[in-house]
Amino acid sequence: MSLMKVEDALSQLLENAAQIGTENIPLHDALGRVLAQDLTANRDQPPFDSSAMDGYAVKAANLANIPVRLQVVGEVPAGHRFPDRLSNREAVRIFTGAPVPEGADAILIQENTERDGAFLTALEGVTTGQYIRPAGLDFKKNDVLIVKGTLLEPAHLALAASMNHPEILVLRRPKVAILATGDELVLPGETPSDNQIIASNNFGVAALAKVVGADVLDLGIARDDKQAIASKIKQAQDAKVDILVSSGGVSVGEHDLVQDVLKEMGMDLAFWRIAMRPGKPLMAGKLGDCQVLGLPGNPVSAMVCAILFMQPLIRKMLGDSIPQRIERAILGDALAENDKRQSYLRATLSIDDSGKSVATPFAGQDSAMMAGLARASCLIIRPPHAKAANKGDPCDFIRL
Ligand SMILES: Nc1nc2c(c(=O)[nH]1)N[C@H]1C(S)=C(S)[C@@H](COP(=O)(O)OP(=O)(O)OC[C@H]3O[C@@H](n4cnc5c(N)ncnc54)[C@H](O)[C@@H]3O)O[C@H]1N2
Numbered sequence: 001m002s003l004m005k006v007e008d009a010l011s012q013l014l015e016n017a018a019q020i021g022t023e024n025i026p027l028h029d030a031l032g033r034v035l036a037q038d039l040t041a042n043r044d045q046p047p048f049d050s051s052a053m054d055g056y057a058v059k060a061a062n063l064a065n066i067p068v069r070l071q072v073v074g075e076v077p078a079g080h081r082f083p084d085r086l087s088n089r090e091a092v093r094i095f096t097g098a099p100v101p102e103g104a105d106a107i108l109i110q111e112n113t114e115r116d117g118a119f120l121t122a123l124e125g126v127t128t129g130q131y132i133r134p135a136g137l138d139f140k141k142n143d144v145l146i147v148k149g150t151l152l153e154p155a156h157l158a159l160a161a162s163m164n165h166p167e168i169l170v171l172r173r174p175k176v177a178i179l180a181t182g183d184e185l186v187l188p189g190e191t192p193s194d195n196q197i198i199a200s201n202n203f204g205v206a207a208l209a210k211v212v213g214a215d216v217l218d219l220g221i222a223r224d225d226k227q228a229i230a231s232k233i234k235q236a237q238d239a240k241v242d243i244l245v246s247s248g249g250v251s252v253g254e255h256d257l258v259q260d261v262l263k264e265m266g267m268d269l270a271f272w273r274i275a276m277r278p279g280k281p282l283m284a285g286k287l288g289d290c291q292v293l294g295l296p297g298n299p300v301s302a303m304v305c306a307i308l309f310m311q312p313l314i315r316k317m318l319g320d321s322i323p324q325r326i327e328r329a330i331l332g333d334a335l336a337e338n339d340k341r342q343s344y345l346r347a348t349l350s351i352d353d354s355g356k357s358v359a360t361p362f363a364g365q366d367s368a369m370m371a372g373l374a375r376a377s378c379l380i381i382r383p384p385h386a387k388a389a390n391k392g393d394p395c396d397f398i399r400l
């Protein structure tokens, strides 16, 4: 059976990915979410000419010759307003953020004054407009300040608050169900028999889904039994998940039942078996509206396929126009000629003396070895049939 090219499989998967729906959420919950509509200011900021300093609101022209004595006719803290108009040779005690009284056109900072009861002496001159923030300086009502599609960061939330939006329309988080399959698996903390191992894929794959903005439903482990697998898949359907990600049971052995069960439940198979290492048995399909990814069971294969396919799928659903980022480095070690499968080699990243990124592959690349994956900081991409490469040759990589 021929193997599909990685790039073809990925573009087919992403082509089928519809953008997720929207929901209105409180601003406090919006960190890391994707804005679903342009956000428009509901008011001017500041809404009035306001003082930028603690000091005195004055007429700049009165301070042409200093020192000069002015009468202090009132006081205006932030949140209040001076009720009258300032006359010549008058000043109003003012604090940062307070509205500038009518008739005043500058703020004299208090460090440049001497106060003497109801009078002050101005020791320095001021220019017109000094230390006044005019109304609308930051933004004006109806300005679009955060555009649709923005990944919301802390500064966006502060800005949205000052625009007077208590709630915000964002893309829903894609819901991802995660299922492990295999008689040999038990959960961490359970007691494995002599023939069993601890299931690890759900934990790594769930985390990879969460970091790109998904909600995860962990379905646990299904035994290698059609009924058991079908009942877990039914659970995912009942929860109306957007993506179902299984691991294990997608290769060619008699106990690899996942694809059969899914097809019996109505899945349209999109592709199965990719020219890549690790991850050859990767499978994808659609079960109703739900995208299905069948990851291989080997722990590194499951993680690498989740990075290469599941994460871009989630990102695409969240409107990311570049769902996968490929960077360039030079090799920190020589590599042998590659065969027909595109390889993803666990490697470390460093910076050499000239500032170039250097990717150095590990010697051991077995797809069952998790310790190495946890030490890796990138995956070097080796195209099919790549010629032997020397240390210092260029390479592509995906950052982990
Ligand atoms: N004759 C062939 N045999 C295999 C082929 C092939 O093309 N022809 N492909 C190999 C490749 S490549 C991979 S990758 C594996 C993947 O097979 P499955 O997806 O069917 O996975 P399993 O057989 O169920 O498990 C493989 C391996 O991974 C362990 N595993 C499974 N789930 C978990 C989990 N949740 N946490 C930790 N470890 C897990 C499982 O115990 C097995 O050791 O097939 C090759 N065979």
Ligand code: MOO
Binding pocket: 276, 277, 278, 279, 280, 281, 296, 298, 301, 367, 368
């Ligand atoms: O290609 Mo399989 O994914 O590990 O070894």
